[in-house]
Amino acid sequence: MELVFCMQCGQKIPSSAHNCPHCGAQQTLAAASTSVPPQAASLPASALPEGIKGWSWGAFWLSWVWAIFNKTWIGLMALIPLVNLVMMVILGLKGREWAWRNKAWPSVEHFNRVQKKWSLAGWIIMVASLILGIAIGVIEDRMKHRINGEFDTNWSLTASKHSEQSDSYRILAESVPAAPIMSYEQLIVSNGAVGDTFSVQPLEYGNAINYLSRAGVINILEYVVEYPDATGYVAIEKAYSFGTKYVLIVSTGEGGASCPATTYAIAFDSKTESVTGKVEIDGCSENIESLSDGNKLIVKKDGAASVFFNGEVKQATHSPMISTDVTQSTSQESPGEAPAQHNEKKKMMGDIIDDNPNARPNGEDELKNKLQRKPWQDENGFIHYPDGSVTNSPVD
Numbered sequence: 601m602e603l604v605f606c607m608q609c610g611q612k613i614p615s616s617a618h619n620c621p622h623c624g625a626q627q628t629l630a631a632a633s634t635s636v637p638p639q640a641a642s643l644p645a646s647a648l649p650e651g652i653k654g655w656s657w658g659a660f661w662l663s664w665v666w667a668i669f670n671k672t673w674i675g676l677m678a679l680i681p682l683v684n685l686v687m688m689v690i691l692g693l694k695g696r697e698w699a700w701r702n703k704a705w706p707s708v709e710h711f712n713r714v715q716k717k718w719s720l721a722g723w724i725i726m727v728a729s730l731i732l733g734i735a736i737g738v739i740e741d742r743m744k745h746r747i748n749g750e751f752d753t754n755w756s757l758t759a760s761k762h763s764e765q766s767d768s769y770r771i772l773a774e775s776v777p778a779a780p781i782m783s784y785e786q787l788i789v790s791n792g793a794v795g796d797t798f799s800v801q802p803l804e805y806g807n808a809i810n811y812l813s814r815a816g817v818i819n820i821l822e823y824v825v826e827y828p829d830a831t832g833y834v835a836i837e838k839a840y841s842f843g844t845k846y847v848l849i850v851s852t853g854e855g856g857a858s859c860p861a862t863t864y865a866i867a868f869d870s871k872t873e874s875v876t877g878k879v880e881i882d883g884c885s886e887n888i889e890s891l892s893d894g895n896k897l898i899v900k901k902d903g904a905a906s907v908f909f910n911g912e913v914k915q916a917t918h919s920p921m922i923s924t925d926v927t928q929s930t931s932q933e934s935p936g937e938a939p940a941q942h943n944e945k946k947k948m949m950g951d952i953i954d955d956n957p958n959a960r961p962n963g964e965d966e967l968k969n970k971l972q973r974k975p976w977q978d979e980n981g982f983i984h985y986p987d988g989s990v991t992n993s994p995v996d
Contacts (some may be wrong), residue, residue: 658718659695
C-alpha cells in the first residue's frame, strides 16, 4: 500500500485515506505526495505540527553552524560582532520553527531526533570549551608564577654579584650633599674688606679680621690661626655667601713659615655669629683659584683642590689657644686639643724659655707676651721679637 504525507500533521498515511487517522484533517489527492511532506513555509503558524515549537539549545549554542545545516540563513547574522549575542537568543526561540519551514523533514519524529542531536552537540561543545578555558587559565597562571620565580631568582643572583658595586654607588651618592635651591654668590673684596661685613685691621702686633656682631666686634682670626698676633700680614683673597653663611679665603704670613703664604678657607655663620669651620688649602703658591657651581665651591692653589658644599667647611671650629692662667696653659692640654699638638706647643714654649737663660722673661706678664708672640723685654733689657730677632743693645 502506497503511503503519503498528511497535509496537516505530516504523518505518513495511506494514499487512499480521505482523512488523516492521526489528526483527522481532510486530505486531497492533488496535494498528496510520496516525496516530501507538504509543510511549506507559507503555512500559517497555527498550521505547525504539534511538537515543533520550543527552545532550541542547538541553535542557541551553535548559532551560525546550526543555521547552515538547517538552511536557516538568517542565523548567519551571528557572525556579526555584538549582533551575535542577540541572534543567539533569537535562534534559540525561533530556530525550530524556521528549521521546520526551511527544510523538508520526513516526519515530526525525525525532526525532533535531529534537533535533539544538535542540542546535545551544543551542550558538549559548550562544556568542553568551558573546561578547556579553565585549563588554559590554570596553565597560564602557573607559567606566569614560574617565570616570575625564575626572574626573581636571577635578579637575586645578579644583585648579589653586584652588591659591592651598588654599595659603592650608594656611598658615593650619600657623600655628595643634595643641591638646595640656593647657590654660592661671589662677593666683592675691596681694600681688604668684604663690604661692611668683614674687614682686615692691622694691629700693633699682628692683624685682625673684624666682624660686627650683635654683641660687638669679633676678631674671627683668633679662631683660625694659633697666634694671630704673629701674623706678618693678612689678606681676604676671595669671599662667597651662601644664604646666611659665608666662606672666606684668607691668606696669612705667619712668622717663620717656609711658605710665602698660608691660605685658609673659613666658614662663618651669621645666624650664630661664629666660625663653623676652617681648612688649610694645600700648597705654597700665592696664586689662588676658585670656582663656584651651584652649591659647590672649589678652591685650589698648587696642591690638591678643596671642595666645599652648601657653605660648610668640614672641620671643627678653632678657639683661642691662650689661657689667662699661665700655669694651666703650660701644664695642661687645651680643651679639644690633640696630645701631639699639645706636646709640640709645650716643647716650643720650653725651647723659648729654657734655651737661653738670659732670655727668661721676668714675671707673668712677660711670659704671657712670650706665649702670645708679642715683643717682650728680658731682665737684661734686650727686646725679643716674634720672629726670633733680638735688639743689639739693651733698651732702658
